[in-house]
Amino acid sequence: MTAASAPAAPRSAVARRGAGSAVLGSGRLLRLELRHNAMLWLLPVAFALFFYNGYREIMALPPMWNLRAMTVQNRLLLDLLIPVTGAAAWMGSREGRRGITDLVAVTARPRWSRQLVIWAATTAWAELACLACVAVVYLITARQASWGGTLWWPAVVSVAGVPTLTAIGFAAGAWFPGRFVTPLVTVVMFFGVAYGTQAASGDHSYWQISPLTTGAVGIGAAPGVASFYPYLPDLSIAQVMFTVGLTVAVLGALGIPVARMRWLAAVITVTGLATAGTAVALAGTGRLDPHGMIVIPALHDAASDQPVRYTPACSRTPIPVCVNPAYAGFLPAVTAAVGPELTEFAGLPGAPARLSQVPLVYRQVSGNGVTVGGIGTGPAAFALPDQVPGWLGTTDAEFAAQLDEGLGLHLASHVILGDGPASAGAPSQAELAVIAGSVRFPPSVESRDLGPLYGQVLPQPGSPAALAARRFAALTPAARHAWLAGHLTALQAGRVSLEQLP
Amino acid sequence: MTAVAVRLVRLHAASRRLPAALALLAACAAGLRGMLYGHWDSYGALQLPLIFEAACAAIIAVTAGSPFGEPERATGRWLPYLRLGTAVTLTALASGALAAAGTGMPLAGGFADIVRNVAGLTGIGLLCATLLGAPLAWTGPLAYMVAGAYGLYTDWHPPVLSTPWLWPARPPHDAGGALCAAVVFAAGLAAIALRGARERPSGDGPG
Numbered sequence: 001m002t003a004a005s006a007p008a009a010p011r012s013a014v015a016r017r018g019a020g021s022a023v024l025g026s027g028r029l030l031r032l033e034l035r036h037n038a039m040l041w042l043l044p045v046a047f048a049l050f051f052y053n054g055y056r057e058i059m060a061l062p063p064m065w066n067l068r069a070m071t072v073q074n075r076l077l078l079d080l081l082i083p084v085t086g087a088a089a090w091m092g093s094r095e096g097r098r099g100i101t102d103l104v105a106v107t108a109r110p111r112w113s114r115q116l117v118i119w120a121a122t123t124a125w126a127e128l129a130c131l132a133c134v135a136v137v138y139l140i141t142a143r144q145a146s147w148g149g150t151l152w153w154p155a156v157v158s159v160a161g162v163p164t165l166t167a168i169g170f171a172a173g174a175w176f177p178g179r180f181v182t183p184l185v186t187v188v189m190f191f192g193v194a195y196g197t198q199a200a201s202g203d204h205s206y207w208q209i210s211p212l213t214t215g216a217v218g219i220g221a222a223p224g225v226a227s228f229y230p231y232l233p234d235l236s237i238a239q240v241m242f243t244v245g246l247t248v249a250v251l252g253a254l255g256i257p258v259a260r261m262r263w264l265a266a267v268i269t270v271t272g273l274a275t276a277g278t279a280v281a282l283a284g285t286g287r288l289d290p291h292g293m294i295v296i297p298a299l300h301d302a303a304s305d306q307p308v309r310y311t312p313a314c315s316r317t318p319i320p321v322c323v324n325p326a327y328a329g330f331l332p333a334v335t336a337a338v339g340p341e342l343t344e345f346a347g348l349p350g351a352p353a354r355l356s357q358v359p360l361v362y363r364q365v366s367g368n369g370v371t372v373g374g375i376g377t378g379p380a381a382f383a384l385p386d387q388v389p390g391w392l393g394t395t396d397a398e399f400a401a402q403l404d405e406g407l408g409l410h411l412a413s414h415v416i417l418g419d420g421p422a423s424a425g426a427p428s429q430a431e432l433a434v435i436a437g438s439v440r441f442p443p444s445v446e447s448r449d450l451g452p453l454y455g456q457v458l459p460q461p462g463s464p465a466a467l468a469a470r471r472f473a474a475l476t477p478a479a480r481h482a483w484l485a486g487h488l489t490a491l492q493a494g495r496v497s498l499e500q501l502p
Numbered sequence: 503m504t505a506v507a508v509r510l511v512r513l514h515a516a517s518r519r520l521p522a523a524l525a526l527l528a529a530c531a532a533g534l535r536g537m538l539y540g541h542w543d544s545y546g547a548l549q550l551p552l553i554f555e556a557a558c559a560a561i562i563a564v565t566a567g568s569p570f571g572e573p574e575r576a577t578g579r580w581l582p583y584l585r586l587g588t589a590v591t592l593t594a595l596a597s598g599a600l601a602a603a604g605t606g607m608p609l610a611g612g613f614a615d616i617v618r619n620v621a622g623l624t625g626i627g628l629l630c631a632t633l634l635g636a637p638l639a640w641t642g643p644l645a646y647m648v649a650g651a652y653g654l655y656t657d658w659h660p661p662v663l664s665t666p667w668l669w670p671a672r673p674p675h676d677a678g679g680a681l682c683a684a685v686v687f688a689a690g691l692a693a694i695a696l697r698g699a700r701e702r703p704s705g706d707g708p709g
């Protein structure tokens with residue numbers, strides 16, 4: 001040991017002891033703040049609001065991971081906003097409200113450090129509420145979903161949004177302590193978050209950065225999104241960047257009035273603002289991909305464009321209907337809706353050996369408008385509509401009507417009109433009558449819905465062909481099948497008149 | 503009214519920060535007016551007034567707190583009347599200010615909706631002031647606002663929430679909703695007039 005190094009060891013030990021006691025002190029302070037935090041008392045309000053608003057809506061949705069996880073992101077933060085922001089503003093205003101600012105200013109800890117501990121305690125309770133809500137929804141969905149894995153990104157965005165709420169609320173309370181500040185900042189935040197999504201228009205909108213926005217603004221949480229292709233995290237990453245950046249900026253700004261730390265706080269604030277600004281700019285470069293999700297080129301991983309591999313769920317019907325396993329719960333409804341058509345056309349020339357579900361294709365049009373269509377035009381391909389039972393109040397009858405109008409008519413027209421010479425020109429009246437007699441349209445399908453199809457694949461209402469169709473429809477599916485097995489070729493060749501129809 | 507009575511009312515108003523409350527109610531009305539110039543979708547247009555109504559109700563509820571505590575209770579014979587008068591006056595002024603802000607603008611629900619919602623939300627706020635204390639009285643109206651906004655949202659996305667206790671989601675002239683709001687308002691007035699806002703011995707609330 002030299003004379004120079006001798007004092008070094010005690011200094012290092014003192015420094016270690018100092019750092020250790022500082023950490024211990026911060027831990028004790030955090031524990032105290034956790035025990036005396038307003039957010040703890042507002043947890044029941046947070047849970048009640050989520051149960052009444054978000055949870056019931058989410059549980060009413062079909063048990064599909066994409067629907068429920070995306071709806072969690074859309075609802076959870078809004079339900080937690082009032083208690084979380086209010087509690088944070090309340091805690092932030094504590095020193096000013098109680099007139100103890102000068103009293104605590106003489107304590108060993110700088111004000112910024114004390115404030116960060118209070119904010120951390122408030123955020124911890126708020127995150128607990130957020131995670132508990134996510135856990136309940138995800139656990140129930142894991143038990144109910146027929147296929148698919150947990151979608152974490154929507155939950156991550158919600159979790160990342162909570163500190164932003166607490167930071168803004170806390171800062172407002174700290175800067176403007178007063179009895180009216182807490183409710184006012186809470187209302188302003190609610191308005192900003194809830195109405196921020198209203199400004200979004202199209203897939204290039206900067207307002208997509210709102211943590212409530214799940215996927216494309218014009219689509220939202222839809223069954224066709226992230227079913228056949230992986231959930232794209234591009235927008236979620238930008239949203240997390242934005243919320244983290246904003247949180248850091250606000251917390252940094254709290255430290256600017258502290259003389260000793262002004263520069264550090266300013267650098268932190270600027271860094272946070274730069275991160276948030278970058279995230280907003282990235283959101284503005286988004287575009288809607290054909291699978292209904294937002295692609296941000298700078299954040300996009302091309303590997304995410306590969307379709308998800310799955311073993312389809314198939315029905316045991318004369319023509320098997322095979323769907324993505326995520327839709328397995330709707331298979332009975334599908335086969336019930338188009339069961340007679342499947343029986344009637346099975347085994348006929350031109351009828352598919354099986355029907356396979358294909359993904360929907362989304363395309364952005366002006367504003368928030370999005371067109372939705374199916375890919376594949378062959379008789380063996382069909383797309384299930386996004387309006388599945390339970391989604392935004394869609395009923396079983398409405399779902400069946402869509403299937404008859406789409407899948408049933410698609411199948412019947414392909415089999416009856418076939419690829420023969422008659423199909424090249426206008427279909428015969430007998431062909432139209434057979435198609436109309438084969439497809440059952442529920443009462444909810446009105447003639448205005450079918451109007452564009454008259455003369456193309458359906459007869460005009462009240463025409464002789466429509467009367468013949470009614471006669472044909474009165475037969476059982478098996479009887480219609482037997483007649484078509486013997487007469488389909490003649491029908492397609494135009495050698496069957498309306499009078500010859502059974 | 504005697505000079506003493508006028509002075510009593512003035513002092514009571516000052517102790518409840520009424521000037522600040524009136525300024526904030528006016529700011530809420532101005533804010534609503536400004537927002538009505540914007541273009542909102544159906545949800546937004548319906549939910550917009552509710553947000554400002556809840557803000558007004560929270561402000562009224564927070565004013566219920568007394569800075570004096572027990573001495574005021576012991577000596578203030580007219581205190582229940584003053585509390586009642588303050589709450590009723592502020593509610594009427596808030597309703598009038600919001601209705602005036604919506605004049606000539608596409609205000610969803612109209613005046614009937616404003617009166618019902620402000621009264622009901624204020625009732626919730628006054629009950630919260632009695633139970634939790636005035637500083638935390640905002641929790642009730644603002645939490646109810648979230649539920650009410652969701653009720654309006656379910657008009658498009660069933661299952662519809664049709665209970666009259668969620669009156670913001672009911673049509674403006676619905677008797678059930680108006681009755682429930684009136685009951686809550688009356689209960690809030692009675693509670694605040696007779697008992698006043700809760701005073702916590704340990705301070706102004708948790709935290």
